[in-house]
């Protein structure tokens with residue numbers, strides 16, 4: 001398990017790990033701010049994307065790992081496609097999230113992280129999102145057993161609501177995609 005850095009040198013070691021895993025050179029960022037100006041979610045972040053990059057550059061990795069921004073990032077890649085230095089900003093943030101998980105991030109954004117993990121494993125398991133099982137799993141894990149109970153009659157009336165998980169064609173291909181992503185994350 002990776003520990004949060006207690007010093008600047010430990011921060012530098014974590015930054016090196018993030019750069020190694022993401023394959024990106026964070027030091028190449030020159031703070032033009034284009035990533036932030038195109039980010040659709042920046043309004044909800046505690047630090048905008050270009051500030052996340054700056055924090056990483058100066059070794060304040062702990063702030064990035066524990067940031068709300070790292071948890072709320074949608075992985076939409078808009079910032080990555082706009083960066084004049086061709087830095088995959090989304091990839092850097094995604095890698096920071098993975099490192100944050102491994103570091104046992106303190107609980108401020110626990111539910112968000114749980115939901116993100118549950119979403120991905122639900123898609124991996126079923127080939128596409130199965131809302132019912134995601135909701136049940138999430139409420140169970142967060143001990144909100146009766147959460148959303150009022151919505152059940154409404155949801156059941158929806159034509160496109162499926163009680164049982166969907167079956168997609170070529171599920172093996174989906175599993176291969178996840179395997180490739182995991183391999184990429186480990187560098």
Ligand code: SF4
Nearest residue numbers: 029031032033035083
């Ligand atoms: S767009 Fe690229 S160079 Fe500009 S601030 Fe963002 S990461 Fe840095």
Ligand code: SF4
Nearest residue numbers: 039073074076077079
């Ligand atoms: S990937 Fe994240 S940081 Fe980049 S534009 Fe999308 S939401 Fe913003």
